[in-house]
Amino acid sequence: MDKTVAICTLGCKVNQYESEAVLEQFIRLGYQVVDFSEAASVYVVNTCTVTHLSDRKSRQMIRRAKQQNPHSVLIVMGCYAQIEPDAVAAIPGVDLVLGTAERSRAAAMAESLMEAAGPLNLVAETACDFEPLTIDGSAQEHTRAVLKVQDGCNQFCSYCIIPYARGRIRSRSISDTVLEAKRLVAAGFSELVLTGIHLASWGKDSGEGTLLTLLYALSEIDGLERIRLGSLEPTLCDDAFVSGAASLPKVCHHFHLSLQSGCDKTLRRMNRKYTAEDYRQAVMRIRALMPDAAITTDVIVGFPQETEAEFAETFRFLEDISLCDVHVFKFSPRKGTPAATMAGQVAPAVKEERSRRLIGQAAKKNEMFARGFLAKEEPVLFEQQVRPGVYEGKTTQYLTVHVASEQDLTGLIKPVCIRAYQDGVLTGTLL
Missing domain, CATH: 3.80.30.20 (tm_1862 like domain)
Structure with missing residues (x-):
């Protein structure tokens, strides 16, 4: 069986963390992570319910997943699933509804659902204890x-x-x-x-x-x-x-x-x-x-x-x-x-x-x-190369800074003298 997993995360940074924790479960079981736009054997949609528009977006992504691979296992979790579990379970193609608990068993349950028929709705009361989700960074691509x-x-x-x-x-x-x-x-x-x-x-x-x-x-x-x-x-x-x-x-x-x-x-x-x-x-x-x-x-x-x-x-x-x-x-x-x-x-x-x-x-x-930071020295954590020879990073204040460098700065914190500002971006030189 093709062991691939794709995840769509809607909403806040808490959801981002929980999605990564679930992805790492699949990685440990030998799954390859693919983009949500690609065909996968398992799809996970981590939903948001902060507004009615969030609900609608969640439903759209649930349906999109099954359209991309009708034979996939589709797991829906998160806040919208917790608030409207029956509505989520009624969407054609949904295999497992988890809500805001039980995510620590998501990957194991996905494997057991490969031959199951009909949606399994495991949404219950909200958790009383802190759920034991953990990450080690293996699914992250950021600094x-x-x-x-x-x-x-x-x-x-x-x-x-x-x-x-x-x-x-x-x-x-x-x-x-x-x-x-x-x-x-x-x-x-x-x-x-x-x-x-x-x-x-x-x-x-x-x-x-x-x-x-x-x-x-x-x-x-x-x-x-x-x-x-x-x-x-x-x-x-x-x-x-x-x-x-x-x-x-x-x-x-x-x-x-x-x-x-x-x-x-x-x-x-x-x-x-x-x-x-x-x-x-x-x-x-x-x-x-x-x-x-x-x-x-x-x-x-x-x-x-x-x-x-x-x-x-x-x-x-x-x-x-x-x-x-x-x-x-x-x-x-x-x-x-x-x-x-x-x-x-x-x-x-x-x-x-x-x-x-x-x-x-x-x-x-x-x-x-x-x-206000022009001509000042600021430590910058560099995240990525935005174009050949130019790296982008963040100051401690979360301001975006671009610096030209022949050295690969990704993941490094370097002192930078801020020289210019344009269109929301500061430009500086390494010290």
């Missing part, structure tokens, strides 16, 4: 590795379905995290990206400390040069966390702090657990100790009942605090969440107009931040 350290969310923001798909918070133990981090460093990765569904809650369920405790432990690993943090809540960034992170040279000066709105009334309807002033204070703490830090965020426009005055408050707030990048999302009602049935749904044209305004504002702030 940084994603390391999942947390799952689940207890926040229940009014627009978000993810707590229902992922369950309550679960933290990976320090010992297990350090063990996997050491494996990844031994495999050649010098930067690790810590990720979770609600990363800021790490340790709250386990009693092992806080996210800062984990950062201290990881910082002791020889050969690990950079620790990059995934999305955080502003409530995490108190004096203790910020001063602790600033004291650790390996922690990247790049903080993605979810804002969602700069208007307190909107934040209350969203069931966010902070005010705009709380967010401002978190930003000020970071900048006081790490003035070169990149602070990025997410903002939702057109949330139910968002008036023009409320949007203007968000616009002014972002103008004032000058974050280096803003990911703008137009509110999309998600079935099963309180926000989906709120009165005062905002017209699509209004959402579009507000989105354009924030995107334009963010582009100017991003360029201003990047230009």
